[in-house]
Amino acid sequence: MAKLLGVLLAGGALAVAGAAAPARAASFDCARARSPAERLVCADPALSSLDERLAAAYRAALAAVPWQRRLRGDQAAWLRATRDRAAGDPATLAAAYRARIAALEAETRRAADPALTALSESQIAGSCVPLPPAAEEEAAPPPCAVRESGPLGTLDGRRLHYAIYGYPDPDSPDRETLAKVATVVFAETAPGRFAARYADGPDDVRCGAPRLLRAQRGPLLHIPCSRDGTGMFNAESVLAPGEGGRWRLLDTGSWTRDLGRRLPRGYGAWKGIYPDYEALAAVTPLWRDGDANCCPTGGRAEIRLGWEGDRLVLRDLRLRLGAQEVPR
Structure with missing residues (x-):
């Protein structure tokens, strides 16, 4: 079978x-x-x-x-x-x-490398853990430096810490905007000892400090990131706690396909949408065909979201097209 x-x-x-x-x-x-x-x-x-x-x-x-x-x-x-x-x-x-x-x-x-599983707080703050290269053809990641680190809070009696790494572009090491970024979350496994439990990157995104959210569905780990460019597209991660202090990645992006299907013909949400995962709501400007990238004229969409298992879904949509408010 x-x-x-x-x-x-x-x-x-x-x-x-x-x-x-x-x-x-x-x-x-x-x-x-x-x-x-x-x-x-x-x-x-x-x-x-x-x-x-x-x-x-x-x-x-x-x-x-x-x-x-x-x-x-x-x-x-x-x-x-x-x-x-x-x-x-x-x-x-x-x-x-x-x-x-x-x-x-x-x-x-x-x-299982101790460099990933047996770290002190000073080691988290002072040096990068060995993450896999960003691309298979790279023999090893480029030189890395800890950009920032700090505590995230406590979950189920385990202290959580984070670190954000920067990997400079070898061709332009002084241009920080060209550096790749990685975010790592650590959970305490024994008093004063931490293990890496989630790592995202290295990638060409811009990330802020992770946040531990107390959401309706339970605690969530939110890593706020955006991808460079005029769209500032959403590249964040949202995770739910799993076994042994680990985290599992949730699907927070597929709902936007449903949004696209429910918008009127000729309207679109061209740039990044950043939901409030505690309120389960989001707002985005709307662009009409022919709009400049800078200047949406289509009004706005007010979005209500919900969870189905580990997937974020669109529950309700209200459109304000100019002065008109349109439920969808």
Whole structure:
């Protein structure tokens, strides 16, 4: 019997469900296999076994590493760029699976490094923990400096700290605006000892200090970030507490697709929308076709949000188009 598990990604998260598959075991439902690579895996017992090993290695890495977002992105990229392109030859596909399993097992071992799991407050403030490079082709991250750090509060008896790192551009080390940024959140594991529990970046975003929110659905960790450019697009992370002081990333972006569908034809929200996660509300100007990027003339949208599991959803929309207020 097959189980629909974690090498298929949906909405940025690992898909997990149960299903039956004829004659073969794989980490996904063979009855729904669509791509040539999936059909080849379902038809070959050795590849099917490797696929289940890969799913187990991915689950273990995702549970261990602080850099969840990067790991999910890497896994999705591997599925598209490596697995699916190797579908023409079983031997090539098997080698790709073995290499990816080894890489995921190395990620899990890296997450157990004492440099990530046994830190004092002075170490958090004074030096960067060893995060993975921003791109696979980099041998190591560029030089790093702690830009700021401090306490976040206490959750379930564990003290929380954060640090924001800067990685200068090697070609322009004096231009701070070109530096990549990483944000790391630490949880106390023993008196005076901290472990990295979430890490986002290095990336070309601008981040402020994380905040511990006391929201309606429970405590949330909010890492406010925006991406450079005229849009100042939202690049923040919102997380909910998990087991062992770890945090899981919530889906706070897919609701904007629903917003786009519900706006009148010719209207759009062109720039970043930054919800209030405690009030579950947001407001955005509206642009009309033909507006300049600087100057929206379409009015505004007042948005009410809610949670469905780990996904933020659009509950209610009220539009003020000029002097007119329009429920949607």
